[in-house]
Amino acid sequence: MSELRLMKGNEAIAEAAIRYxxxxxxxxxxxxxxxxxxTLMELRPWETTGMVVLQAESEIASINMMYGGAGCxxxxxxxxxxxxxxxxxEGLSYLAGAELPCxxxxxxxxxxxxxxxxxxxxxxSQAVNGGGHGDYNLIVLAPSSVQEMADFVELAFELAFKxxxxxxxxxxxxxxxxxxxxxxxxxxxxxxxxxxxxxxxxATTGKPSSRERNIITSVELxxxxxxxxxxxxxxxxxxxxxxxxxxxxxxCEDAEYLLVAYGSSARICQKSVQLLREKGIKAGLLRPIxxxxxxxxxxxxxxxxxxGMLAVELSAGQLVRxxxxxxxxxxxxxxxxxxxxxxxxxxxxxxxxxxxFLKG
Amino acid sequence: xxxxxxxxxxxENLVYAKTKLLTxxxxxxxxxxxHGVVNKLIAEVIDELNIQEDTIGVTPVGCSVLLYNYIxxxxxxxxxxxxxxxGTGIKRLRPDKYVFTYQxxxxxxxxxxxxxxxxxxxxxxxxxxxxxxxxYGMTGGQMAPTTLEGMKASxxxxxxxxxxxxRPLNMTSIxxxxxxxxxxxxxxxxxxxxxxxxxxxxRKAFENQKNKKGxxxxxxxxxxxxxxxxxxxxxxxxxxxxxxxxxxxxDIKDV
Ligand SMILES: Cc1ncc(C[n+]2csc(CCOP(=O)(O)OP(=O)(O)O)c2C)c(N)n1
Ligand code: SF4
Ligand SMILES: [Mg+2]
Numbered sequence: 078m079s080e081l082r083l084m085k086g087n088e089a090i091a092e093a094a095i096r097y098x099x100x101x102x103x104x105x106x107x108x109x110x111x112x113x114x115x116t117l118m119e120l121r122p123w124e125t126t127g128m129v130v131l132q133a134e135s136e137i138a139s140i141n142m143m144y145g146g147a148g149c150x151x152x153x154x155x156x157x158x159x160x161x162x163x164x165x166x167e168g169l170s171y172l173a174g175a176e177l178p179c180x181x182x183x184x185x186x187x188x189x190x191x192x193x194x195x196x197x198x199x200x201x202s203q204a205v206n207g208g209g210h211g212d213y214n215l216i217v218l219a220p221s222s223v224q225e226m227a228d229f230v231e232l233a234f235e236l237a238f239k240x241x242x243x244x245x246x247x248x249x250x251x252x253x254x255x256x257x258x259x260x261x262x263x264x265x266x267x268x269x270x271x272x273x274x275x276x277x278x279x280a281t282t283g284k285p286s287s288r289e290r291n292i293i294t295s296v297e298l299x300x301x302x303x304x305x306x307x308x309x310x311x312x313x314x315x316x317x318x319x320x321x322x323x324x325x326x327x328x329c330e331d332a333e334y335l336l337v338a339y340g341s342s343a344r345i346c347q348k349s350v351q352l353l354r355e356k357g358i359k360a361g362l363l364r365p366i367x368x369x370x371x372x373x374x375x376x377x378x379x380x381x382x383x384x385g386m387l388a389v390e391l392s393a394g395q396l397v398r399x400x401x402x403x404x405x406x407x408x409x410x411x412x413x414x415x416x417x418x419x420x421x422x423x424x425x426x427x428x429x430x431x432x433x434f435l436k437g
Numbered sequence: 438x439x440x441x442x443x444x445x446x447x448x449e450n451l452v453y454a455k456t457k458l459l460t461x462x463x464x465x466x467x468x469x470x471x472h473g474v475v476n477k478l479i480a481e482v483i484d485e486l487n488i489q490e491d492t493i494g495v496t497p498v499g500c501s502v503l504l505y506n507y508i509x510x511x512x513x514x515x516x517x518x519x520x521x522x523x524g525t526g527i528k529r530l531r532p533d534k535y536v537f538t539y540q541x542x543x544x545x546x547x548x549x550x551x552x553x554x555x556x557x558x559x560x561x562x563x564x565x566x567x568x569x570x571x572x573y574g575m576t577g578g579q580m581a582p583t584t585l586e587g588m589k590a591s592x593x594x595x596x597x598x599x600x601x602x603x604r605p606l607n608m609t610s611i612x613x614x615x616x617x618x619x620x621x622x623x624x625x626x627x628x629x630x631x632x633x634x635x636x637x638x639x640r641k642a643f644e645n646q647k648n649k650k651g652x653x654x655x656x657x658x659x660x661x662x663x664x665x666x667x668x669x670x671x672x673x674x675x676x677x678x679x680x681x682x683x684x685x686x687x688d689i690k691d692v
Contacts, residue, residue: 134555138525141522142522283492283510294512
């Protein structure tokens with residue numbers, strides 16, 4: 078049965094993972110996301126659904142434990158925050174290269190370096206550009222509420238398995254730590270090993286005489302074969318852009334100025350739109366939900382309607398580059414953001430829009 | 438009447454056959470390389486124990502990266518040093534399967550040190566096969582953590598200087614001290630008796646896994662003729678004279 082609860086974003090991730098029927102979680106503590114593994118360890122899902130939960134010796138180990146589990150066709154996930162996600166990049170590149178599904182949650186904190194434990198959105202570029210070596214991308218989802226933290230666990234797995242590609246939930250310390258009402262879905266059954274072997278014929282389930290051996294690998298030494306493989310992977314990304322772009326529009330119908338923001342920043346920008354409209358400025362907000370695939374087509378459409386766009390993010394200007402690429406010079410695109418764990422107020426966003434487009 | 442070949446090739450005369458678990462692929466190893474022998478022994482043991490359908494192997498980054506081309510089982514190719522973590526993930530999610538990793542000294546004892554120690558310390562119910570040839574074979578003969586004092590490698594061309602480079606790392610002794618390991622042994626594969634012993638160890642390790650005893654760890658002291666810049670016969674002699682005193686063969690732990 079579904080259930081209404083008040084909880085933190087990080088706790089919602091853990092609850093949703095169990096209820097969705099995730100097979101394994103491997104993690105390493107880091108603020109501001111440690112509640113994910115703490116909640117799982119408290120709930121002891123290995124006694125109920127059979128879900129494996131293991132604290133690894135590092136993020137390098139946790140992503141590679143996931144790599145092993147994902148190869149078996151299992152639904153595996155991890156969560157971490159910025160420095161830990163940096164350590165996972167080699168593993169993510171292997172997972173993408175071996176075409177394996179998995180879900181990684183990044184509850185972003187401010188960087189560079191050890192940085193701060195306060196919220197930031199400064200891992201955007203890493204997230205949407207693959208992050209590790211090679212030509213690959215992650216499917217990137219950006220929740221802006223505790224409800225979406227819970228819902229995107231399922232969505233991320235569905236997309237990861239649809240494309241056999243790792244998916245990343247790009248959250249931040251604000252969404253991870255804040256408490257909100259959340260509707261948790263009813264418990265689903267985990268897939269049996271037999272069902273799995275039929276559904277995922279590529280998985281390492283032990284070689285029966287009825288099939289060839291399965292090899293999970295990302296090595297290909299023949300350049301022509303490897304180029305063909307790369308084309309195949311790129312075709313998946315094209316398909317994602319056709320079929321799985323998600324975004325939300327807020328008062329865009331008659332907008333003359335557009336705010337573009339995701340995650341926690343988008344929540345703040347909703348208020349800014351309201352304040353701008355009270356001042357008689359017709360503002361709207363486009364909130365990308367999938368950061369990869371990016372809703373560039375939608376932005377390009379809006380570029381024919383608005384006089385200017387302002388990308389608002391908790392970073393020095395990373396999302397703004399994708400917005401500029403999308404509209405390709407059709408309208409001025411400016412950036413506003415705070416950094417280092419500082420969160421902008423709705424009023425600061427109003428001021429930034431006025432300063433960039435309406436004054437002087 | 439003279440005996441002809443066709444008269445000799447008869448089932449009743451068969452004394453040795455290639456195990457059916459070895460594929461027809463030609464191995465890519467250099468002549469005399471220890472990897473080829475150990476690959477074959479693993480195939481034989483899996484075949485003899487009749488656990489082909491229930492075994493998942495994890496290959497490393499190193500000369501044996503393509504080991505998955507040679508044995509007819511399901512495989513997972515790990516990143517450099519991460520095989521114990523990959524093996525952990527597989528075994529935790531498929532405890533009904535036999536899981537083993539196969540790693541070189543650079544892979545297991547340098548870049549993968551943390552993964553090795555923690556998998557052994559948790560007592561992951563897997564087998565780790567550790568091919569110690571004292572060198573980075575695949576990348577062209579650089580110094581490994583196990584390179585002997587004074588031994589030449591491309592990144593210590595004047596011989597390993599322990600003041601500068603540190604001393605050879607004895608990973609097998611280290612993991613033997615960890616509570617999670619149930620069986621730790623050091624073997625070789627250069628003579629018929631050595632091969633027989635190694636095979637026995639491999640069999641025992643798979644049986645330990647069946648009995649859920651914890652981590653079995655088998656080091657195989659081996660040669661790398663290309664990296665050592667010797668022919669295979671010289672390599673074996675050099676190994677006996679120089680490697681075995683530092684890495685003595687035999688069981689270190691068996692509980
Ligand atoms: C992260 C990373 N660093 C370095 C390498 C390059 N590399 C490939 S194999 C290898 C060393 C292999 O030596 P060893 O593990 O002893 O195996 P051998 O070839 O001797 O069997 C290195 C350094 C790599 N592939 N990945
Ligand atoms: S380089 Fe050394 S370890 Fe690699 S295949 Fe040749 S002999 Fe074996
Ligand atoms: Mg080596």
